[in-house]
Amino acid sequence: MNKKYNLITPEGTRDLLFEECTTRREIENKLMRLFTDNGFHEVITPFVEFYDVFDTSTRPFPMESMYKLTDSKGRLMVIRPDSTLPIIRLAETRLKGESRPLRLCYNQTIYRVNPKEAGRDDEIAQCGVEKIYDKVQADDDSILRLAEKTLALVSEFVGCESHFEVINSSEQKHSYYTGVYFKGYIGGYGKPIITGGNYHINATDAVGFAVNVSAIAKCKSKPQSDTVRIALTKGRLEKESLKLFAKMGWDVSEFDDKGRKLIFTIPGANVEILLAKAPDVITYVETGVCDIGITGKDMIEENGGRYSEMLDLGVGKCRFALIAKKGASFYNGHSIKTVASKYTGITRRFFEEKGMDVDIVKIEGSVELAPLLGFADGIVDIVETGATLRENGLEIIEEISDISARVIVNPVKMIMKKERLEAILNKIEGVIAK
Secondary structure, eight states: OOOTTTTSOOTTOOOOOTHHHHHHHHHHHHHHHHHHHTTOEEOOOOSEEEGGGGOOSSSOOOGGGSOEEEOTTOOEEEEOSOSHHHHHHHHHTTTTTSOSSEEEEEEEEEEOOOOTTSSOOSEEEEEEEEEEESSOOTTOOHHHHHHHHHHHHHHHHHTSOEEEEEEEGGGSSOTTEEEEEEEEEETTOSSOSEEEEEEEETTEEEEEEEEEHHHHHHHHTSOOOOOEEEEEESTHHHHHHHHHHHHTTOOOGGGGGOTTOOEEEETTTTEEEEEEOHHHHHHHHHHTSSSEEEEEHHHHHHHOOSOEEEEEOOOSOEEEEEEEETTOOTTOSSSOEEEEESOHHHHHHHHHHHTOOEEEEEOOSOTTHHHHTTSOSEEEEEESSSHHHHHTTEEEEEEEEEEOEEEEEOHHHHHHTHHHHHHHHHHHHHHHTO
8 A cells, every 4th residue: 555645644643753742831921820820721632523513502612623633432532633622611510619810821732624725723732721610700801911021021032012002892803802802913923923812602601712832833943024015916006006106216237137037126225026926926915925916806816815805906906707609598597507717715605696607617728619619508718808809709798806916915914014004105106097
């Protein structure tokens, strides 16, 4: 038998070696010392739990986000995707008779199934605290203060700036928060490093927060920079964006003879511009490698992601459309239609909104060939002038949405580099408004 996986780790996991281990243990020890010095007691919950622990009405975990297995009796179990719910289970059982509030802390790893090839970890080392009450006291801000101390410790450990944000729970979608919730950020990471707040789960009121130790350890090993980095889509959007930058007063002459170079510096602006393919622009901004990205609305709609769409540049205008052979009656008949597209996500959502079953086939090259060869009944593609369609006997059946170049920003970087990013965005907006 060919053991092709015996020398690699599963996606989303990794081995830690030498200095990496030392760094991780150092931050874990500092955090746990801070928590215990503030009156919290450590608990450890099982690596596996019954699925029912995480199947709650107030804090549901999507089934597809959990690693699942069965025990010897065929019962559904999951590898721990979260530490809060097992600690609530512990408080409601073994610690039920203890006086409240309970002050519990933990240092353990959680496992979540992330989209593959998305640059995210499935295995995440966390430290955190949970303060469990009979009823949460509205004037008890001790966890909030502890979270601020924790962020200050992390910021000092990593050697970069930090920002603490308190948000009213009515402004977001997480139904398990019952009051304010909060987030902590550091300059070297594109997502929150601390998340927490007040919550009500099952019959338990509590407040707590989790710290992403894995992310902190990564940031510790990376040099920090205050340079603003912009990811720019190669090709047509590159040319249009460079014209815009020139109007902003930036010296982009280095691009005139760029050769195979991919990263460029704007003199006197403390700005780096890198050239990438459109899907990569989104990845770089979402992960925080880049602060700003310029890409098409087609890529945004197709890929989604955790970033903020800030500006419509008004260039690269075109549209998504459903296309078929001229004279074809796409919506007639009872048979399930086959639709080919490079943009399978957009295609799927378009037909789901219509309540229409279709077979979707991904085509990377000249998608117009699919209906001409009888392989598909229609296609979903980008249309600019429509000349290619007319020359090949195709026509638009229905327009789906308009497309143009957009500016996206990593939301954490928008907080950590607020003044600098706002200044750049304001300059861009001023140019496109003329």
